[in-house]
Amino acid sequence: MADGGRSTLSDLARALTIPLPTVHRLAVTLEAEGYIERQSKGCYLPGRELSRLLPMLGRAEDRVAMRLRRSLRHLARKHHVFMHFGVLEEGMVTYIVKENGGDEELFTQERMQLEAYCSGIGKILLAALPDKELQAYLDTGPFVPLTRRTLTDPAAIRQELENVRRDGMAFDRFEIRDDIFCVAVPVADPLGRVIGGLSASFIREVPSSRRLTLLRKAMQDVVREVVRAEFPVAQAADGTAGAAAIPDDFAS
Known part of the structure; x- marks a missing residue:
């Protein structure tokens, strides 16, 4: 599961020198108890029960990245x-995470x-900072122009980040490289805390x-x-699961 559900049960059996039937029986038991869930044939990700324990294990960003990988691979190929995915x-x-x-x-x-x-991801993450932290970051400017389109003036960058908060998305308009256009959206936990950003990059193209x-809708659906x-949430009174919160700063 640590590699985003890419390794199969056969891979695991070889790595641990355990008979494949034994690994398969363990997987069936763990799946039945809700600790793992099938991602594809022979591949698994954490299930609901394990997800309840994961907040005590490692960073939320890394756990989200693990879950995102397969979906990002699908989006990359489809579009x-x-x-x-970055933090x-x-x-x-x-x-x-990077998928081509x-x-x-x-x-x-x-x-x-x-x-x-x-x-794009950077603008999403900067826009989510508390104002004091954002100002401290901007105070390190002016910034280096990586292309002729790069925003370098702190005031201009702040205005750009206000636009990101308003629109719920960010763009890199050939600012980091002359041949790369990028669109990004936030990834937030159920409390609205932005823990990362998701981006799609185009080479020598403005979509x-x-x-x-x-693409934005597809990215937000994945998030x-x-x-x-x-982040499993408590069941609502009618038995349906509650939805994760969308941060107010990024409501579209």
């Missing part, structure tokens, strides 16, 4: 884009860090408004699905 660490964006949906390659790598002020609208799975 022919590069999908990323803010010491003023930089750390990319945790095309024939070309992009310079980004998992666990790589990039500047926040000029990337149409219709394509952006469809809702993953957040509900990762």
